[in-house]
Amino acid sequence: MTGMSDMTARLAVLARRHPWSTFCCRRAVRLTVSLCAVLTGSFAMIHLIPGDPVRAALGIDAAPGLVAARRHQLGLDQPLVAQFRHYLSGLAHGDLGVSLVTGLPVAELLRTRLPATLEIAALAFLCTVLVAFPAGLLAAIRTRDGRHPRSELVFTAATAALTGLPDFVLAAGLTAGLAVGLELFPIAGGTGARSLVLPVLALALAPTAVLARIVRVEALKVLAEDYVRTARAKRLPAVVLYLRHVAPNMLVGSLTIAGNLLPALIAGTVLVEKVFAWPGVGSALAQSVVAHDYPVVQAMALVLGTVVLVANFLVDLLLGLLDPRSTIREM
């Protein structure tokens, strides 16, 4: 007991001395625990599905022998604990199992497709942040203190409408207008920079609308702060006032929300990739869900969950850097 409390005390001292690294450590521990949970969850998934996933994946008229062989190949006829051990050791060797449908290693599928998904997801996230921040800030400046109620209505209605538009509908609309109608962009496929425009647009619009609204609310809060009045008293140029005094202070709150938008954005790739025949994991995931190809679904859930967790971890660290007070509050 004494040793324990001694250690706690020592840790507390350490935490006071190095708030930043202690913060990082805490977050890293949390990340590790979360990853373990994702791992277990993804393993449990295949066993929660009612019915026989192998039969379902192989199709109505698959020969009974083929079904049994594939079950054996997947180790589904072994005890659960052995299966979990096998799953973990496989993961350690970079083996995510094989697809029920194609019989191909899932790891390879991920290796070839994940970059394409990360490409559009990262670009869409970047666009979301780059557009939503100025848009929300400008809207806040224009509508602060109840000014321009009509602008506020237009802003709210437009962002709400964009949020309410299912992204696959948006994707179809964009294709009809810009690709088929005006032939400005390629219709589908991952060929060159121009083919990125429509998928990224379809993916980013709704999160942009959501984030812009949040940024506006955050900015309104900041604009009403005393220190903004102090800055106004200094009669600084508008650019300096808003970029130096307002923007950094709304960044923390808004970035937290932006980090939470990431899972939604990743989920969006599932539908959007399909419309644009984008060769990423999203379209593969949609196909494997429909085809009940559980090893693929399982691995995708694992990887996407990991991507989201790691991204949130990085956002957290970034926030810690931007706002040192948050690391101290954690203590």
Next chain:
Amino acid sequence: MAAMHRRTLPVRIAVVAAVIAASAGCSGNLPTPSASSPVVIGGTVRVATASEIASFDPYSAFGTGTARYAYDSLINVAADGAVVSGLATNWQASATSATFTLRPGVTCSDGTVLKASDVANALTYASDPGRQLAGAQATLPSVPFTATADDPAGTVSVTTAAPYSFLTRTLGLLPIVCPAGLRDPKSLARASSGTGPYVLSGYTPGGPYVFTLREGYAWGPGGATNAAPGQPARIVVSVVPQASTVANLLLTGGVNIATVNGPDRSRLTGRGLGAVEVPTVVGLTFFNERRGRPLGDPALRRALVAALDRAGLANVAAGGTGKAATHFTATDAVCHTDLAAANLPAGDAEQALRSAGWTRTTDGRLAKDGRVLHLRLITSPDVGATLPSVAELMARSWTALGAQVQLVSENLNALVNAMYQEANFDVVVGSTPGFLLPAAFVPFFSGPSPAEGLNFAGIDNPEYSRLVARALQEPDTAGCATWNEAATALFRSADTLPIADGASTVYGYRTTFAVGFGGAVVPTSIRLHG
């Protein structure tokens, strides 16, 4: 989007259809507006495919669809259904044996000469039950056989353990893998080892896949060569899952050749695209005849079928003006003839029910011996976009008769479970595998139920089984009459109900080509126009 989902057929079914498609010969020529314009020499033709091709191994479930580009078979089937030459110049078959005489001078893509023993080895390899080669099994006869070769004479001989009607159209249509490929089967997934007009030269997981033209090829269907002007030097196959995206790409020239079915076809007509219709059957319906199920009663089954508005169902199944199905095989399948209209039960359903002992209860429900008729009607949009609507219309008709219908439109998983595991259905509106040969349907209509067999509806039609046994003894199309008698027996006892004769369409943008059964493009027939 939804169209795409629903077009994702159960993999096996799609694969089987593709196998058959690939193994048949030319059955249509494409008259297109651009056919008269000058051809492009050494051009690239882009082809769209709906799902990823995980393996190009022609014997696997996936590689069969594109096998025609890189592999040849012993014979081919021409547009009129006639058998024409392939690797073999001569062939003859009975119900228990077949002999093929090889064309001399055939070379594999690695330059080695193809010998008769290589072909025999390929046949033996592909039929090895231990290897579970789904793609090959779907093409080969369902009876065991042994293949022998006489290299000096260039002949391959096959003897089967039991009679089988279509030895030429099964053995003869198997893609032949060269010895190098058989030595290293794993390599076949991403490279080709065949004698075909193209060589798989580029593989990217998730597509695109690139085929390049071979020099000096002269053993195509009926002696077709690679020397014709306008034949593309490269064929690029891209994965485009969504039907409307495929249609958009065709309109803008993003792809040259693609198959489209469903509502998108209406906006592709009149846009200068070439089009070939490929017959299909929509909505093959089965009734659960297992013990304890109400539809084990043939009289009830017949009355329910008679109560249906087949023309209306066909409209709904086709999504416009449809044609009631004539058979459970497509109109271009072997032995196809119009049997359904004449043999499916018709007439006054109410009358038929009364005479079978079914009466209305006071609250209007249909009952017999005190038991009310409950029907579980299942379908899945995953096997056909219009099928839920077809099922809904059926349910309405039967509800009008007084039946209690539970309409279930589920995902494929649930559908397959209901059919193969729990047998928990009374009526299933599914898709037809679209087999070329009537013999391929036999395990679905007779034999053991799952898990030992595929007869999930528990059909026990002694007449059908007797006629099938006789038909299998008759070689090739000589048995068609018997095969159709067998099918007639199924229709008469309402064991199966095909809904509509439909079509999917293969479109060409500035490209002409011929297609075989199921819409497979014949590689040597492709011409690119400027």
Next chain:
Amino acid sequence: MTASLLPRAPRVGSRPAVLSPMAVLAVAMAGSLLFLAVAGPVIWGSAAERLDLSAVLQGPSAAHPVGTDNLGRDLFARVLTATRLSLVLALAATLLGAVAGVVFGSLTAVVGGRSRRLLGSLVNLLLAFPGLLVAMFFAVLFGAGAVGAVLALAIGSIPGFARLTQTLAARVADTDFMAAARVLGLRRHRLLWRHVLPNIAEPLLLNTTISAGSALVALSGLSFLGLGVQAPGYDWGQLLSQGLDRIYAEPLPAIAPGLAIVYAALTFQLLGEVLAQAAARRHGGLPRVPGQTARPASPVPPATDDHVLEVEDLTVAIATPDGVSHPVRGISLALRPGEIVGLVGESGSGKSLTALALADLLPEQARAAWRTNRLLGTDVDTMTPGARDRQLATGLAMVFQNPASALNPSLRIGTQLTEAARTHLGLSRSDALAQARLTLTRVALPSPDRLLRSRPHQLSGGQRQRVMIATGLMTRPRLIIADEPTTALDVRVQRQIVELLRGIRREAATAVLFISHDVALVADLCDRVLVMYGGLIVECLPAAHLATDARHPYTRALVESAPDLSADRDRPLRTIDGLPPDPLSPGPGCPFQPRCTNRQARCAEEHPPLSDLGVGHRVACWHPMPPAAPHIKAALT
């Protein structure tokens, strides 16, 4: 937030409901949805079910404005009829998810530390999974159908609600009151129901409304994957996914249900926004105060060069939902260089607004007007806006009440200290920093280099206020307006700041307008004192006379309520009964008369002007108190 800048407006009974355009729109849209949900199936239900197998999948026509579906049914009627089911499903999913999430999340408020952390990380973990994917997974698990989809969506939305509840409940949980409740051993569910939930209900309601919109969209996603409502039932999602099959060939069958979804989602979002506004008591669409009110035509008196600030007849008008209020009603003041003038009064008397008006920092709803306004000898009205800004930025420094919030938390002190000088005096970075070091020394802050690199949260309250003053001094202003600069500080630091201001006045002859409600402090520091009440200056006298010679009853009351001045320690401190006047509807008489112990008939009818009582002493009262209250005089002698 904004409200903190404004004087606390007295509550006048029940406020008439003023609906913003957004509220009107949201209510109208919600009404139309409600109508369709109730009446849709009744009016269009039978048309939506009528089959026409000869008109399957037709495009729009006169008979079918949106076309027909797979069985030849009229899609227009189906879209309208589907309103009920679509809304019911979305609301059911949202409510289920909200209830489960709230229970889950609020548990964290009532359980102890370790389990709270555990629950917290569990919610965080669940949040990492895309809600749509979770819903897809559970929809497959539950089987296709309305019930499965609703349950799946509800499960998918639990983590979000749990997180929100957790965050909100954490605030409640940390209150002393909850700690006390826990010590008292109140049962957990009682804690939850009685104390946690009522305190977080409002933001939860807002989030639920917005989530209903998202649930509608998510349902359409599930329908699109074939996991939603099954035939023969139909909702918008199902109609949309059927329409999408043929969107390029025939766009309207997809657009119509799509529009319905967007319309309903928009309605929910707008409702949420309106609720949020009501919750935040932010009032959109306030009546505008017309620009600067017309000035009296009297000629502007000639400039008197010996004043750094000279304002006559300053008024401030503020637009509120109840009308235009006048918290400052025509005051005049003038400061000479090196003079420290106190401005005292209760909160709500208009002193802070006067300061903001002088510095041109009034909030948006407020407008200032004046007869004369001279800053550093220049008439403000003759200046261009740019010149005025420059004048205000360099000639005038503001020091605000709360140094903790008046400094920007994310900027280094160095930046905040130097930016005005760099902008307006054109100093280079190094020159500005050198000057900042000097200025910090001037305000008695040690080790300026380290200080310049630090951020506000690293300083103590007194240090921050010194920094604020130093910031003001950087442009060498001739006038400092200090608005309650010591109120937020403890007594020891208060003294230091006062000394600092004195020192500054001595060194640079800087004038200081010292605003405070602390009469004793003002008496101690200032040369002259202006007493404000109800937006007016009621008395103006030398600071030395404040304790002994105040003549206005209000000033007298203020003095008697100040512990340091009313020396009779045995008597309880006097408080002033009653409330300050309503700036919305000032009466015609003296503003103090309702609370005045000395009032007479004239006080209620006529407004007393400021009149001279002697050298430097003016008072606005019909019946000034007699000089020198005996007990005070006694105490001083």
